[in-house]
Amino acid sequence: MNAAARFIKMVTFWELLKGMAITSRFVAKPKVTELYPDVRPVLPYRTKGRLHVEIETCISCRMCEKACPEGCIKVFQPSKEVFKTDKRPVEFYISQEHCLHCGMCVDACPTGSIHHSQEFEMAIYNPDDLLFDKETLPYDLDIKRFRWNFIENVPVKK
Amino acid sequence: MDFATIMQYAGWPLIKIVILLIPVFTVVAYMVWFERRLLAFFQSRLGPNRVGPLGLIQPIADGLKLFLKEDLVPMNSRPFLFKIAPIFAFFPAFVGFAIVSWALPWVTPSGKVHPFVVADVDLGILFVLALSSLSIFGIILAGWSSGSKYPLFGSLRSASQMLAYEVPMTLSVVAVVLLAGSFRLSDIVAAQEKLGWYYLFPGILAFGVYLVSAVAESNRVPFDLPEGESEIIGFHTEYSGMRFAWYFVGEYANVTLISVLGTTMFLGGYDIPFVNDAALYAAHPELTSVLGVCAFAAKAALFAVFFIWIRATWPRYRYDQLLKIGWIVLLPIALANLVLVALLKLWLLR
Ligand code: SF4
Ligand code: SF4
Numbered sequence: 001m002n003a004a005a006r007f008i009k010m011v012t013f014w015e016l017l018k019g020m021a022i023t024s025r026f027v028a029k030p031k032v033t034e035l036y037p038d039v040r041p042v043l044p045y046r047t048k049g050r051l052h053v054e055i056e057t058c059i060s061c062r063m064c065e066k067a068c069p070e071g072c073i074k075v076f077q078p079s080k081e082v083f084k085t086d087k088r089p090v091e092f093y094i095s096q097e098h099c100l101h102c103g104m105c106v107d108a109c110p111t112g113s114i115h116h117s118q119e120f121e122m123a124i125y126n127p128d129d130l131l132f133d134k135e136t137l138p139y140d141l142d143i144k145r146f147r148w149n150f151i152e153n154v155p156v157k158k
Numbered sequence: 159m160d161f162a163t164i165m166q167y168a169g170w171p172l173i174k175i176v177i178l179l180i181p182v183f184t185v186v187a188y189m190v191w192f193e194r195r196l197l198a199f200f201q202s203r204l205g206p207n208r209v210g211p212l213g214l215i216q217p218i219a220d221g222l223k224l225f226l227k228e229d230l231v232p233m234n235s236r237p238f239l240f241k242i243a244p245i246f247a248f249f250p251a252f253v254g255f256a257i258v259s260w261a262l263p264w265v266t267p268s269g270k271v272h273p274f275v276v277a278d279v280d281l282g283i284l285f286v287l288a289l290s291s292l293s294i295f296g297i298i299l300a301g302w303s304s305g306s307k308y309p310l311f312g313s314l315r316s317a318s319q320m321l322a323y324e325v326p327m328t329l330s331v332v333a334v335v336l337l338a339g340s341f342r343l344s345d346i347v348a349a350q351e352k353l354g355w356y357y358l359f360p361g362i363l364a365f366g367v368y369l370v371s372a373v374a375e376s377n378r379v380p381f382d383l384p385e386g387e388s389e390i391i392g393f394h395t396e397y398s399g400m401r402f403a404w405y406f407v408g409e410y411a412n413v414t415l416i417s418v419l420g421t422t423m424f425l426g427g428y429d430i431p432f433v434n435d436a437a438l439y440a441a442h443p444e445l446t447s448v449l450g451v452c453a454f455a456a457k458a459a460l461f462a463v464f465f466i467w468i469r470a471t472w473p474r475y476r477y478d479q480l481l482k483i484g485w486i487v488l489l490p491i492a493l494a495n496l497v498l499v500a501l502l503k504l505w506l507l508r
Contacts, residue, residue, distance in 0.1 A: 023467065031202055031203060035204075
């Protein structure tokens with residue numbers, strides 16, 4: 001019986017046919033290819049994209065500037081008089097060109113003003129276009145903050 | 159020599175060749191696209207879908223890209239042989255289409271018969287087999303003239319592989335010829351129509367042998383040792399640009415030709431399944447011809463899908479296994495099948 005079964009398996013190329021049956025199942029399965037420019041990818045929540053800064057909540061403490069290993073942040077504090085009432089920075093430069101997306105500045109910020117966004121398309125023709133100041137800095141309150149050490153900032157899924 | 163004679167011997171054949179080559183080139187180009195798409199589907203990918211709707215302009219883009227590439231000739235190659243070698247690979251595959259009979263002949267109202275074939279040669283299948291042996295020159299010349307050891311080894315592997323598989327393939331074809339009693343492809347189809355069975359059933363062994371050796375002949379997975387795209391280096395390593403494209407197109411033309419020949423020999427060619435062709439032809443000749451071509455294409459597409467399917471599934475054979483399959487397994491099966499078919503023909507199908 002065993003030998004007969006083996007013989008039948010041999011002449012019908014059973015293993016090869018089994019393989020073909022397995023591959024044929026994949027034809028109708030959903031594909032893993034991402035259709036990137038047409039369909040935007042859903043990025044993980046912790047994506048370390050381009051830095052966003054909320055100037056309104058920034059207190060010009062320059063912690064981010066000190067923390068940055070690349071030295072690509074430059075914060076100008078307002079004058080002492082102004083600082084007493086209005087702590088927002090006079091000027092805030094980020095050279096996104098050198099940024100490592102390491103998140104050191106995000107960790108260091110005491111107010112959570114600086115944070116990563118989900119933006120990742122930063123290809124440009126002129127490197128100077130990646131130098132942002134207070135006016136051109138992307139500033140989008142809709143983008144949820146994420147900080148590594150402030151776990152309570154992570155929104156709970158509803 | 160009057161005009162009619164010139165037309166008969168030069169004019170009509172040329173027109174037919176042009177009419178045939180345009181769809182054949184298109185089919186071969188889109189075979190590449192089809193293979194890439196279907197292979198991708200087997201692997202949970204989508205394949206080329208960016209150029210044009212569904213990626214349908216991809217073959218043109220590929221051709222354009224290869225055409226614009228630099229044509230490199232290695233320094234220590236034999237330039238003349240290096241340059242003509244691709245022609246040997248490219249040309250036989252396309253010439254083979256000349257003898258394929260595509261549909262029942264078209265009768266004009268004035269009573270002239272136009273067969274749907276460029277040259278209805280008496281020894282049609284022999285002609286194709288002879289030509290397909292010629293294509294090995296392209297591979298050997300490519301390996302030898304490249305002036306590099308890797309292509310040389312690739313071409314040597316290919317040479318022994320083609321020798322090993324030429325013989326069983328020819329024997330499987332001989333079985334069909336025995337059943338049909340003719341080498342002419344239109345006769346083979348007519349014999350199948352008369353029998354009422356496609357030769358797939360009396361010649362199931364021959365069909366299996368043909369299928370395996372056809373895959374090996376066209377250097378495809380699982381017998382793609384001459385190329386060995388993924389690991390080992392193949393015979394066209396030194397080729398680039400348009401000359402590489404000739405090998406590439408030649409390979410796909412070969413696959414198409416093998417599918418078409420297999421359809422003619424084992425699946426009844428342009429015979430429309432489940433329909434009495436002769437009766438339909440007497441009533442609507444044009445309709446039968448058109449439907450016949452469609453049936454032919456559909457059956458040949460089955461072959462193509464099968465080839466792609468096994469490419470998506472099976473791993474490559476080792477070199478010694480490959481030769482073993484050719485000489486120790488396929489050849490005895492083909493020979494035994496020949497005897498069986500002869501007896502069958504003698505007793506049952508007379
Ligand atoms: S992410 Fe890293 S490199 Fe970029 S600005 Fe912040 S600290 Fe500097
Ligand atoms: S660390 Fe935060 S609050 Fe302090 S300057 Fe940088 S962005 Fe503003």
